[in-house]
Amino acid sequence: MPNSIIQIRNLITQYGDKRILDQISLDFFENQVTVILGGSGCGKTTLLKSIIGLVSPAAGDVRIFGAPFDAADESHYNSALRRIGVLFQNGALLNSISIAENVAIPLEQHTRLDHDLINQIVMTKLHMVGLDHAAYLLPSELSGGMRKRAALARAIALDPELLFCDEPSAGLDPLTSAALDDLILTLRDQLNMSVVIVTHELASIHRIADRIIFLDQGKILFSGSLTEAKTCQISEVELFFKTGSF
Amino acid sequence: MNNMASDNSLKSSRIHCRDSLLILDGPLSIHTIPELQKNLKQTRLDTVTTIDLSGVDYIDSAGVAFLEQLSERTGSAANLQKANEKVQRALETFSSHQNRKPEQSPEPNFFESVGNSVYSFGESALDFLYLTSEIVLWSLYGIFHTGSRRKGSVIQQSFLIGSNAIGIIALLSFVLGLILALQSAAQLRQFGANIYVADLIAISMVREMGPMMTAIIIAGRSGSAFAAEISTMKVTEELDALRMMAINPISYVVVPKFLAITICMPLLVTLSMILGILGGFVIGLTYLDLTFVSYFNETISILTAEDLLVGLSKSIFFAWVIVIIGSYFGFKAQGGAEGVGKVTTSAVVASIFAVIFLDALFSLIYMI
Numbered sequence A: 001m002p003n004s005i006i007q008i009r010n011l012i013t014q015y016g017d018k019r020i021l022d023q024i025s026l027d028f029f030e031n032q033v034t035v036i037l038g039g040s041g042c043g044k045t046t047l048l049k050s051i052i053g054l055v056s057p058a059a060g061d062v063r064i065f066g067a068p069f070d071a072a073d074e075s076h077y078n079s080a081l082r083r084i085g086v087l088f089q090n091g092a093l094l095n096s097i098s099i100a101e102n103v104a105i106p107l108e109q110h111t112r113l114d115h116d117l118i119n120q121i122v123m124t125k126l127h128m129v130g131l132d133h134a135a136y137l138l139p140s141e142l143s144g145g146m147r148k149r150a151a152l153a154r155a156i157a158l159d160p161e162l163l164f165c166d167e168p169s170a171g172l173d174p175l176t177s178a179a180l181d182d183l184i185l186t187l188r189d190q191l192n193m194s195v196v197i198v199t200h201e202l203a204s205i206h207r208i209a210d211r212i213i214f215l216d217q218g219k220i221l222f223s224g225s226l227t228e229a230k231t232c233q234i235s236e237v238e239l240f241f242k243t244g245s246f
Numbered sequence B: 001m002n003n004m005a006s007d008n009s010l011k012s013s014r015i016h017c018r019d020s021l022l023i024l025d026g027p028l029s030i031h032t033i034p035e036l037q038k039n040l041k042q043t044r045l046d047t048v049t050t051i052d053l054s055g056v057d058y059i060d061s062a063g064v065a066f067l068e069q070l071s072e073r074t075g076s077a078a079n080l081q082k083a084n085e086k087v088q089r090a091l092e093t094f095s096s097h098q099n100r101k102p103e104q105s106p107e108p109n110f111f112e113s114v115g116n117s118v119y120s121f122g123e124s125a126l127d128f129l130y131l132t133s134e135i136v137l138w139s140l141y142g143i144f145h146t147g148s149r150r151k152g153s154v155i156q157q158s159f160l161i162g163s164n165a166i167g168i169i170a171l172l173s174f175v176l177g178l179i180l181a182l183q184s185a186a187q188l189r190q191f192g193a194n195i196y197v198a199d200l201i202a203i204s205m206v207r208e209m210g211p212m213m214t215a216i217i218i219a220g221r222s223g224s225a226f227a228a229e230i231s232t233m234k235v236t237e238e239l240d241a242l243r244m245m246a247i248n249p250i251s252y253v254v255v256p257k258f259l260a261i262t263i264c265m266p267l268l269v270t271l272s273m274i275l276g277i278l279g280g281f282v283i284g285l286t287y288l289d290l291t292f293v294s295y296f297n298e299t300i301s302i303l304t305a306e307d308l309l310v311g312l313s314k315s316i317f318f319a320w321v322i323v324i325i326g327s328y329f330g331f332k333a334q335g336g337a338e339g340v341g342k343v344t345t346s347a348v349v350a351s352i353f354a355v356i357f358l359d360a361l362f363s364l365i366y367m368i
């Protein structure tokens, strides 16, 4: 059994009175790609945001790297955040600066590397997501899929131990999407990265998922491997895989 | 906690040099490299031909970048040797593929940039004229055809522009009247010409100060709001969406504002005139010992219909300038939220400038 890197216990998150996550307990494991599945609006993004502390849960604990992960404890929270990369659903690049500068932000803020080295790392990361030619463009000058790839480059700028991706392949063509999947697997294998991904792309799930979590109505309907998911006899989960494949 | 990568941030690495051999030991990661770089400052590298990586157990992208830099600095791009399999694969993944750094497009020289700005000024002037004519045409059309905009949008805009500005305009005009009267009272008193303070306040509030003050406040409040609203719609592609629904963005978005401000401005200016005169009245009654009746009669007798007409007609022009400039900058917005901020500021500055400039122009015209 691999080590658990995130432990969630009895997590409840609500917006106002509307309960989105209801008593979720869940572990994420080191060196694994975990895919979170579920219908649109079921709370996947909310789950990610509750884990990383952008939405404060109404109840429950989240532990990351073996320590409580709580935005209130600022020094610990910030030092843990340096070991975490996050790719937001809409990219969230800073609009006033170029792609290269966006990727350089975490390197400049959190390391003592010199300028040349940072430049070189930035170019490597942009190359890894296939954006070397767009380094000096502004985010508003990119296509939707390019923006997503640039945001991924920024998320992995510090070679984080833990990477969260909210729909990295939405809006990408199958080839680019496959290349990103390969990239994520490479990161997992070579940097021992643990990855938590929200995605709906079946092809992508087949390629990368070590483990699948299926969310429905604020509860975890299923968690396990892909083969288990396909034979789990839970109608919603089976329907998801049946409808999606052709 | 048995977490390999987190251990790396604690472990340190060593570097030592033996003749042509450079030996690296320990993890090469974002955490260890700044230290290594410092140590390396004292080491001579031009004799190094081989870099021994047998002691390296972990390497990340910063490590690879560091190695590339290192072998560039050595005399003859040194060989990397004895890397274990994992390190070898990382070297391939994170290699930066030298010499493919794209160039930023060169900065234009002085003459080019002067030429460019003249050219773009000409272009924007043309755009501005187009927009102006389009707004005026669609507004005329919109007076009679109410179907091309959202129901009740003119009334809603009138409330936004007018009713929320009433308080501030009333207060500022009153204070302005007060100040004007106080300043001139001291002078007029010396000649025993106390009563003329009424003339002075009446004329200046009605012909100049009322329209101008109101226009400046409206430019700050509503001009900025127009620019912000339209530019937000532009950058979020709402304008494109309207166009694709076969709706003209100008008649849908701008015309209600245009009609609303045309109605509101004269009303607000009238309010400003009255409050300004009231301000003077307070000073006249208290400081200059005038009576209510004499002040009132003097004010009525000095004001002509022409004064009122000048003030109000001016104010309508100011209103139009504010809408047109606000919309122009709104439509010009580019990029994201940042673009919105930029054009909002520009719109306010430009419309206040235009109002004052136009006022000077009117003064000139009326003098002739």
Ligand SMILES: Nc1ncnc2c1ncn2[C@@H]1O[C@H](COP(=O)(O)OP(=O)(O)OP(=O)(O)O)[C@@H](O)[C@H]1O
Binding pocket: A015, A020, A038, A039, A040, A041, A042, A043, A044, A045, A046, A047, A089
């Ligand atoms: N800021 C918010 N305020 C109130 N309700 C919200 C907010 N953000 C999300 N919600 C609600 O929470 C629910 C879950 O939203 P969430 O964004 O987590 O869905 P999701 O599973 O990520 O969906 P998708 O696959 O479409 O991205 C939705 O019903 C949504 O209406």
Ligand SMILES: [Mg+2]
Binding pocket: A044, A045, A046, A089, A166
């Ligand atoms: Mg989502």
